[in-house]
Amino acid sequence: MQVQTQALNSLPSRLPLFINPTAGSAQALLEQLRKQERLIIHEVTPDKLSAALKAEIAAGTPRVLVCGGDGTLALAAANLVGTHTVMAVIAGGTLNHFAHNWGIPTELEAAVDLAFTSPQVTAVDVGYVNQAIFLNTSSVGAYVHFVRVRELYEKTMSYRLASIRAGFKGLLRLRGSSLYVNEVKIRSPLIFLGVRERDLSLSGLGAVHKDSKNALHVLILKTTSYASLFKMIFNVVFRGLEPVAKSENIDSRLVDKVSINNRRTKRSIYVALDGELTLQTTPLEYRYVPDALLVVTPVNTSAT
Structure with a gap:
């Protein structure tokens, strides 16, 4: 910067x-x-x-x-x-x-x-996935489904009500997918990427600060069962994401670039970029571009 x-x-x-x-x-x-x-x-x-x-x-x-x-x-x-x-x-x-x-x-x-x-x-x-830019965040997995459902609900209700309803529906249908992050196979329902390091404390959850490190902040959710998911949500609400990120449920890393692939015959998937959906060809090549x-x-x- x-x-x-x-x-x-x-x-x-x-x-x-x-x-x-x-x-x-x-x-x-x-x-x-x-x-x-x-x-x-x-x-x-x-x-x-x-x-x-x-x-x-x-x-x-x-x-x-x-x-x-x-x-x-x-x-x-x-x-x-x-x-x-x-x-x-x-x-x-x-x-x-x-x-x-x-x-x-x-x-x-x-x-x-x-x-x-x-x-x-x-x-x-800024961040890029392939040739598409994002200024704040990108995600792969459950959030994409959430956005698609929310956009359908927004035709008949407010943004906030649509978000709440889509969120509940997403929780009920949460399931992990097999993905490859830098060629390492994982099973995750959601991968989140933010431009610059994100605050994981309860008071500033998700925010960017002047002391944030210059990198892509990658958060990989490893929780796939309902019991462990609701336990994690409870801990985030009352303790913030920082202690949760130190557990085995979330993999938090700062990188300049990362590759995400699904290794299927399906060569393109929907990705959320700053809250908007875009169809991207796999593998998803993310990179961080300063200044x-x-x-x-x-x-x-x-x-x-």
Whole structure:
């Protein structure tokens, strides 16, 4: 992670903002964004976002604002990595993990102000699986089923209710799968990967801190029976994941890269990337890339 300074007097008086008009909260966000005269708003669907951002990069635009959830930010980041165009985040999702991790305000007006007034630019780390980028987390196994079920339930209920119902259904159908991690066979219902080391304590479970080590944090769940699973959940709720990670139920490791394969005739599987599902060809080749993406952050702050 590297912190740079970008001269504010080099910024134009108006900056482009990209938002998916078909996203669930887009219309409410657009109503507020249109009040900001300093924004050049582009309503762009995901299939056209790449071309729109490449046009800004080619034009030498110093900053672009991207409004959306973590999945939308990752889609934008795939085009911005390795360029001099800086991404300013306008959080528009449900959980907004990326904004929280980097201390970026999630209130819209404050985030827009930050995009225009902060000279601090942080080169943040990202993860890849094959050629697909992720900014926060990826997972293989049970969470993929959870997301697919949640998306079905979201058609008739709120995000939170859909998540709860999908979670219970996932617990009832939890089963391990035979996977190969760096050629070693394991049986696991879930493998989680996070960009940078994750806090496993009860108070900060899953968070990224300024002292987090620079690596992919891999957590392999080895519990497959209902009895051991519920025992582990009880311990996580009351003790945090750190003591559980030291037991035989979870394999926790920090790596620069890792290979995951299912060794079946099925050559592609669904993988969750920042809460979105994507079909990936096996083996899944994960890698950690430091200082890959330039992001506007509050002055004197790092990952929190």
